[in-house]
Amino acid sequence: MDGRDLFFRFLFGGSAVVLSYVTAKLLPWKVIGGIFAAFPAVMVVAVMMVGMTKGSKEAAKIAQGSVYGMIGCFICVLTVLFSLQLTRNWWGSFIFGLISWFASSLFLVYMRDRKQEKRASSIRSEHV
Incomplete structure (x- = not known):
């Protein structure tokens, strides 16, 4: 794993987590906020990054x-x-x-x- 790969994982994964947190805090309905707090950000980014670097078969294994x-x-x-x-x-x-x-x-x-x-x-x- 190179520095560029780590940067994109941090950027995409971190952005998804921050977006989920902000959405959970801003919504007045705490149940909906909890649903967004459970957003599978890490999985989505992992599948995307593996798919980009190793192809669909490896991404399917991660999924x-x-x-x-x-x-x-x-x-x-x-x-x-x-x-x-x-x-x-x-x-x-x-x-x-x-x-x-x-x-x-x-x-x-x-x-x-x-x-x-x-x-x-x-x-x-x-x-x-």
């Missing part, structure tokens, strides 16, 4: 992987919401949410890989 991260984001939001309601500790809820996001995303990837291995194994056994 596919982001599905697991976004499901993890959903789990993170639920974890933070329920943790805040139970503990009223925003810092601990934040940390617990990040851990749940990472763990659930990795678990989903693990389950996908396991399913693919079983499918490949059953195909091999059919041909024997």
